[in-house]
Amino acid sequence: MEKIKQNAIVKKIGFNRLVLIGVWILLYILFAILTPVMKPNTSFVSYSRILSIMQYACFMGFLSLGVTFVIATGGIDFSIGPVMFCAALMGGYQLTSRGWPLAACLLICVLVGTAFGILNGLLVTYGGLPSFITSMASMMIAKGVGSVFTKTQSVSWPQSTAPGGWYRNLLSIKAGGVDLPIGLLILFAGAAICAVILNKTKAGRYILCIGSNREAVRLSGVNTKKWETLAYILCGMLAGLAAIFYVAKNTTVQPGLGDTFNNDAIAGCVMGGTSMAGGSASIGGTLIGVLIIALLQEGILAMGYQSHYQYIITGIIVLVVVYVDLRGRRRRN
């Protein structure tokens, strides 16, 4: 075991991440075997399913990446799902009901997300409010704003074939009769940027250190409030980006929803090795975590169960993963 851990390649990727990849493969095999058993004449192994998993992972991925920054500071953001919906509703409403150009509407999505990030960040750092209650309050505000803005109507973004439907190509593009998951590439690119921010820039360095020991960083003469706020802003912005990929997959958005995605995003994050206690985070881990969540979601649906099972499973996953992390920490101290 130790030998494997010391292997150069293993070290480079990270042992835990390799285990997660293994889990993903095992789960895939499991679903491949179980799906025909549970639901005769259905197959799990198909390109369209892979594509579906990838598409789900896309918007979840952006949500998860964002919340990784916040969790790294030792905080939490429960508003990401509803903020994503709010952004999609506002952008889509401008597009469909007011006839704004598509590019502007995509920008609106990102801006709405960023605005909520700023709100959360300021309340938590400068207001001194607990992050969980702040973000739950802004979750309500996001739901309300979304509904009010669209007058409680759901919004349908244009289909691929319709004019202004090119945004769907961001998720997947048809080339020679095959759907290519472009979105996944964009997600990976986004993740790469996030990884650079987290590991190579001042912002990332301070965000991680704040999560580990806020007071020591403050006493080093660092403006901790500024950097902590930035984590929330990044999180909000990425939720706005996630909105674009959500509508590219689903086109229709309903007001008043979105909170179910919070847990999936957080689950992806903690599974990937980001500690709820703050201070350590892994972008690569988050990505794999999200892919596992996406696979679970697809697998559960494929076996003929409804997504309700997914709620239970992610709930339990978060509890278990966080418990393991807690115990590890306690033992080290």
Place this chain on the structure above:
Amino acid sequence: MGDVILTMKGIDKSFPGVHALDHVDLELRKGEVHALMGENGAGKSTLMKVLTGIYHKDSGTITYEGREVEFSNPREAQDAGIVIVHQELNMLGHLTVAQNIFIGREYMKGKLIDDKKMNEEARKLFDQLGIDIDPTETMSRLTVGKQQMCEIAKAISHEAKVIVFDEPSAALTEAEIEELFKIIRDLRNKQMGIIYISHRMDEIKVITDRVTVMRDGGYVGTLITKDCTKDDIINMMVGRVIYEDPKTESAVAKDAPVVLKVEHLNAGRMVKDVSFELRKGEILGFSGLMGAGRTETMRALFGADPKQSGDIYVNGEKIEIRTPQDAVQHGIGYLSEDRKRYGIVVDKSVAENSTMASLENYMKGMFIDKKKENDVAQKYVELLRTKTPGVDQLVVNLSGGNQQKVVIAKWLVRNCDILIFDEPTRGIDVGAKSEIYQLMNELVEEGKSIIMVSSEMTEILRMSDRIVVMCEGRKTGELGIEEATQERIMHAATLRE
């Protein structure tokens, strides 16, 4: 004084790396107030923790009321009649006074708590002690002094036979201390045994019957208070031979420029009108007993805690320090006394900790220049002789002394000219200690200036060019190293208003 109620004999206790108690003896009689004295770290608190079952002794015997006892937790000690009134209060601020006193053993009327009866009982208790406190008042609304009285009342309500007061007067006003003494005399008349831990010499003379002095975890001796003088006690407390040579004269020129001047600094309860100057190339020692307000002074100066008033000048220029950021901007670095909480980020690497305060200088455009960062970290690892397998090692894996060096490196990388070292050698082994001393001397030779807060007399005398002594938030003395002796420092450190 009556019969012996408690005897501790040959108590020995070791922690990894520290021999905390070395065959300590203590004898307490009924109707006696027995002072327990010693410098910081002499082992007084440890001894009391052994008595009340918080720590378990390695060897020795405790005889209480004629029987040998060993308590496994404070609760057992309490049930047997030995209670401790802690320095830091264990109160429940949201509950009332009476509810606090009877927590865990409420009077019941059927299934319900009988608050009325508890208030009555508390009132009786207060009457008996002659204290005027309303038992129905919420605890957090009382002054610290009154809260202390409640703790005492709680202790007595346990039908205590032995009460330990751990620095009870530290937070009290003059009038409150009078009240406290009245209570203690009362308790003495009721034939209770009282152990009184305090640093205040004049109090000891007023209230106690005997004094036991401890030093460096060992037993020095027991005196009858009325037969001895303050100087006798001080001599017993500091009577250690100093192996390392104390500095005899300051290396700093009389006309060396003043790099830092603090005037009339006030911050909270613990910093009252503190003024001092720091010269270039000087090590300014800050001495005093526990709770003298030295750390608080430094934190206020550094902007870590808010201050109410006071002017700070760096190189003759008046500056405004509101946050640590401001302080760092002006070239001040602060090495906290609590390294793990305030100094280092334990689960980050040596390199990351080293550049914490000056990351902007180690950037290549938007990105951190990892190579430059590692280089500078490596440079200071070598310069400070930090023992680490590499600069990417997590700080948590280093020893205390090496962690301390990483914090020092952080401020050197920042190129701070004024360094505040708050207990720089706390929890560090002897070898690493002398390395830190050597390092400090090298730093001042290079023209940096250091304020060193230390509770160790030897350290103060060995390192400082000048010594500021504080007591209860005020500056009570300033001594050049030429005139400084342990006795003179101790005098100033126990000089109350």
Place this chain on the structure above:
Amino acid sequence: MTDKKKGNAFTDNPLVRAVGLQKIVVLLVLLLMIIFFAAVSKTFRQYPTILGILDGTYYLAFLAMGVTFCLITGGVDLSIGTGMFCYALAGGFLITHKDMPVIVGILVTLLCGLVMGTINGLIVSRGGHAPFLATLCTMMIVRGLGAIITGGASITWPSHSSPNGWTRMLFKLPVDRTMYPVGIIWVILAAILLSIFLNKTRPGRYIIAIGSNKEATRLSGINVANYQMLAYIISGFCTGLAALAYSSAYQSMAPSGGGGIELNAIGAAIIGGTSMSGGSGSIAGTIIGVCFMSVLQSGLPMIDLQANYQQIIIGIVLIVAVYIDVLKNRKLAR
């Protein structure tokens, strides 16, 4: 020498101190709000509206009273809103789909609450999880369970007119074609019992003590984990009661619903003076906060604000209430 820290004449007034400044202020604002809504909107003054407001108060009161206990220990229970739906669905499903006696449905609803409360309590007190995270996870779990139990179908408890409709009369008693809001009696009764429990029994006292200073409580020889757990069990049981109140007041309950209601309840408790940082809180204050929330919720549509504004306003109210709490604690710490 003064006994007390400084305050002004008003806040030191014994009556003000006995009731609590915050409660008095909130009560005044509540009265003003009622007067305002009543003056502006005719509908607000009508009897059915008042009945409607009361319907919205009962379940919220039970939830908020339960979560007050968790908040007092310094924790929180986020599973209550979704939990309420889940337990009501489980009980209702047995009655409507499995033809079980109504009493069984009621007992199952309450039992579900107790069990989930115990699970929350165990995870928090024994597992050492942060309460918000633990209860968020159980919230997801009950959300899934509710849907699985009913197979995704919505459930309506028997209506007034049906032979099994007596559960509805527990809260609204029809006499001569007029509905009487008898639910008030149950809420007040529960409030009195819980208030006595909180202030007059040992477990209640220890729950306050834990929130005030966990370590000092432990040193007083009190089993902290047990009493911490108890707070969550109470919260769970109250959620069961809320489920009964909800199902008797409203028509159909969709599975996976109820999310967000926990914030109304937590908001109500904090508005009533219960602190997020633990140690202080009162049932009476929570009831005042509940009235505040339900009047606000019912009143807003009356002044032509769409129902959706409610969420925004409640979000803002929540932030303001928590911020006031943070400021209060900062002042105390000084």
